Amino acid sequence: MSNFDAIVLGAGAAGLMAAATAGQRGARVLVVDHNDEPGRKILISGGGRCNFTNIGTVPERFVSANPHFAKSALGRYTPADFLALIEKHGIAWHEKTLGQLFCDGSAKQIVAMLMDECLAGHVSFAFGQAVRDVAHGDGRFRVTVGSIVHEAPALVVATGGPSIPKLGATGFAYDLARRFGMKVVEPRPALVPLTLGQGEALFRELSGVSTEVVARAGPAAFREAALFTHRGLSGPAILQASSYWRHGEAVGIDFAPDAPAGWLRAAKRAQPRTTLKRLLPVPERLAVALVEQLGVAGDLGNVPDKALEAAEVRLGDWRFTPNGTEGYAKAEVTVGGISTAELSSRTMEAKKLPGLYAIGEAVDVTGWLGGYNFQWAWASGWAAAQAIAER
Known part of the structure; x- marks a missing residue:
């Protein structure tokens, strides 16, 4: 049997952050992962360049049954804190749109940085071995990995x-x-493409067409690109909306987000010989499909105002009712998880079982697309590590 101050299950972003931080504060830490190498999800993120945080991180950009839970951790370990770590390791980075920060080079740099930080904290590792059993008694956790039992007061x-x-x-x-x-x-x-049924077959024929929209699901609205696929809808706007979508609900799409109220009637007065297809701010293939669905063909001067008003309303809130998603295989993250009601928002420790902590994606806190989930991993891992080091 080997003894540690803390055993971390999972060598992803949150686990490595927690291990490195606790280790550098003097705790003896073991990280266990059934994968042969750490940070596998980090390595594929951001197209291989890792969108490691977002400078616009605020608690309102996270989905949770308790929208206030993430405030403490996010407020105590900020994007600026992680950026300081990045720069300490000499990793070049750049900002893309909407506050998203990426490595100039490779996501491998982030994994290497975290492993270097773990090594600085003398963290031990057990990779490529499944956890056979987890037990608790007498204030200690016993984790069986292979034929070895590891013990610690914190898990x-x-x-x-x-x-x-x-x-x-x-x-x-x-x-x-x-x-x-x-x-x-x-x-x-969550952050997953949505699928459409046979009733939306016309739009599946537009596979590959992308356009800027406002996508709405539940209480949320996102202005980014939407992409039609052979199975349904994808693109950043749709991925964002998917975190708020529930089965049986519709997703609303505004195909003309910059158009003012009454824009079609105004166009009819100003350009009676123009057509709706020419006016739509979308790719031609999509414009043709929308016009066909609306039944507004020919010159606008020949279309009744009521028909134009109805077309404007539908274009501003075109309803799709997905029959599902592309599932966990294509989902970037998971909405839901270990209830925040079970955890301390300051330490991430279980209220009913001292010494047990839950962090990162395992918890019911899910960020928007664009680096928010990594920031939650860093912040929640850091928060747990502080508590472990102070035990």
Whole structure:
């Protein structure tokens, strides 16, 4: 049997952050992961360049049953804090749109940085070995990995959710939480393409067409690109909206987000011989499909005002009712997870079981597309590590 101050399950963004931080504060830490190498999800993120944070991070850009839960951790470990770590390691970076920060080089630099930070904290690793059992008694956790039992007074669950199973993702965190009497908010795929049924076959014929829209789902609206696919809808606007979409609900698309009220009637007065197809701010193939659906053909001067008003309303809130999503295989993250009601927002420690911590995607906190989920991983991992070091 080997003894540690903390055992971290999961060598992803949150787990490595927690291990490095606690290790550098003097804790003896073991990181366990069934994958052969750390940070597999980090390596594929951002097209291989890792969108490692977002300078616009605020709690309002996270989905959770408790919208206030993330405030403490996010407020105590900010994008500026992580950026300072990036620059300490000499990693060149750049800002893309909407506050998204990426490596100039490769996501491998982020994994290497985290591993270097872990090594500076004398963290131990057990990679490529599945956890056979987790037990608790007498204030200590016993984790069986292979034939070895590791013991520690603190256990950090950082195994994420089931999104992208080809990288080894599972629902292990939820099973473990339930085993220790913790509630789990029903998980579902998020930041994921939406699928359409046969009734929307016309739009599937537009596969590959992309246009800027405002996509609405539930209380949220996102202005970014939407992409038609052979299965339905994708693109940043749709991925964002998917986190708020629930089965059976419609998604509203504004195909003319800059158009003022009454724009079609005004165009009819100013240019009676123009057509709706020419006016639509979308690619031609999409314009043809929209006009066909609306039944507004020919010169605007020959179209009744009421028909133009109806077309304007529909173009501003075109309803699609997805029949599902492309599932965890294509989902970047998972909405839901270990209930925040079970955890301290300051330390990420379980209220009913001292020494048990849950961080990162395993928890019911899910960020928008664009680096927010990484920032939650860094912040929640850092928060747990502070508490562990102070035990």
